[in-house]
Amino acid sequence: MAHSTGSLHDILAELAQDEINHMTKFWGFGVWAFPESSVRHIFLTLLKTMKGQVTYRAERSSLIGTLHRMMNVLSWRSWSWTNRATFSFTCLRTLWHLWRWNQSLTPDYLQSLFGKNQA
Numbered sequence: 001m002a003h004s005t006g007s008l009h010d011i012l013a014e015l016a017q018d019e020i021n022h023m024t025k026f027w028g029f030g031v032w033a034f035p036e037s038s039v040r041h042i043f044l045t046l047l048k049t050m051k052g053q054v055t056y057r058a059e060r061s062s063l064i065g066t067l068h069r070m071m072n073v074l075s076w077r078s079w080s081w082t083n084r085a086t087f088s089f090t091c092l093r094t095l096w097h098l099w100r101w102n103q104s105l106t107p108d109y110l111q112s113l114f115g116k117n118q119a
Contacts, residue, residue: 003086020094027098032110032117043095 004012030037046067071077076084111117 031105032114
């Protein structure tokens with residue numbers, strides 16, 4: 001998206017906005033459903049995945065599995081270092097904004113949105 005122009009840029013920008021919208025909804029729900037998780041744990045999982053230290057098993061649905069599948073779908077290994085850096089920067093910047101927003105997700109606020117957590 002960073003290197004596109006015109007209609008292609010507009011379409012990719014709309015897709016990115018939609019995906020970020022979905023990510024924030026799932027993030028908020030995840031914080032409510034799994035309050036014991038932490039942003040630090042998520043970042044460490046992502047880092048381990050990118051270094052190839054975590055393996056994916058098809059029978060286990062997880063963040064790791066999703067990342068591995070997407071790396072294959074997107075042919076990540078064939079990307080130039082410039083495109084990898086641009087994509088990584090964009091993802092990290094988005095996660096930074098999610099982390100900052102995460103600070104406002106208090107248990108009371110989440111309970112007002114989703115109800116009492118049964119966990």
